[in-house]
Amino acid sequence: MVADFGWPESWETSRMDASDQQGRWWPRALWVAALLPFVLSLVVHASGVKARPVESDTARDSLGFEQYLVNLGSPPPRSEYLARFAFRNVGSQPLKISELKPSCGCLNPRLDRKEFAPGEGGEFFLRVRAANEKPGPHEYTCRVLYDDGQPREAEVRFKISLPEERVEIRPRSLIVYQFNNQPTTKDVTITDFRATPEDRPLARLEILEATCTLDWVEVTIGEAQFDEIGQRQQKVIVTITDVPPGRHDGSIIIRTNILEYAELRVPLQVDGPSPSDEHTPRK
Template identity: 40%
Template sequence: MDERNENVSNQTRPNSILEGGLFAFALLPFVISAFAAHSSDAARPISGQVPRETLIFSQYAVDLGLVPPLETIPAHFDFRNLGDSDVRILKLEPSCGCLNPRLFDDKKVYGTGESGRFYVSVKTANEAPGPKDYNVRVSYDDGELKERIVRFRMVIPERKVTVTPAEVYFYQTHGNPDSREILVQDHRGQQLNVLRVESKSDNISAEIGERRIRGQGVEVPIRIDVPGEVAPGKETCWLKIETDDPEYRVIQVPILIWGPQDSTKSEIQPVTNESPSEVSDRLSVQPANYDQPDSKSSAP
């Protein structure tokens, strides 16, 4: 009896060993995979963290909705350096030249924890009515070259007074004088009069033409002249138009003059020695008797 049990045990033992080996062999890929994953995780450095931005804006989008029928709509963007090193603002690049972005006090370098501001503004007389979506690309250097984009949205109401074209360009690379004509148009059926035009640029002279009746509105042509010889590079200036209309006392038209060589000037235009409230006041509609002794003016 004992011999029979021993024989049966001896016969079943190889089968048990074989089954155990097959089971272990079946588990081998899972064991290897788990070990490899553990080893890979242990050896891999943490790389999923996004580097912290150094230049942080309090608002990345300013949405004014439907704006009132004012001559100028201003806005500003505040920012702060949260990095461990200085930040230098390299350029403010607008999607539309009408925004005229400019740093407060022309300040370009900000230390750790320091705050700053830049301004934009839109001349509604230069823009078609409807929703507008502008942006400004802010290029800066904090040890690396980086960019941030902020947006400025609004809905411009139906036009009352317009300027066509909204911007004027001169390419003075040929040495010959040139001229352009713009039209100030009143679509309200009122009798708007242009009182005076002026520019701070020595390269700009302007003359008011005869007012004309067009349908139920009026239009006033203004001729802008530049000399053939201008300084090398790029000059950005403004033609200031004063009227007798209480809603549009001052209309400003941007003018870009390209000289015979590439520009070497900064794209950022300064706003010097002005506080934020002073800038807001300056961007609002100005009275018709506004005068600057260093401006070149023309009156009919």
């Protein structure tokens, strides 16, 4: 049996009319929603408003490096280690490198050229002379200052752990102030910390030659000896006299019988009398 709730016939007719109107309204709403973007675009075009491209907060750097970190880890002993940094102008404007600023002057980075058109590149090296540094981990940096229409800066890093068994130079550099013609003498000591097997006595480091790039600096080789803990040492005696006026940069070059340490270098800076004193007799 079907229950009869006795709804009035007018109520049923009204409900059917509302359902029929709702069925006719939905297609119209869908058409309006589809046409709305087109109508809005016509309004925007008519008003002359144009969309603007999104601009980045920071312009792209023009100087790109193949690698920003060179990590040599713990390499075998030798006199010198190099980190190569190759770069390219990846921008659309010429750039000029104004300066390389290493964290240590001993790294001695150099550039053959400083101006690079778009697509051009170059390279420089960071150089670590193991005999002039303490053993253990080291991290060096080099800031690259350049301009591609506005001043910019990039930074590269060089990491290395220098071996304990090594040849060491002390001091690692020489700075001399020489304002008269009295000779100044400085010693450079080379110590061999490498373990030398008893059956290979010829493996002990011997200094074969010592010279200076400044021709008025005299360099002589001292006798080999052993320190208090049995490490072999040998001195190089540097004598400086009659220094020309001004500042002079050079190197003490030490050649040895060990392939890994065939050439050792000690940076030398000598400050002589000022150029105004050139014609003044020195005492």
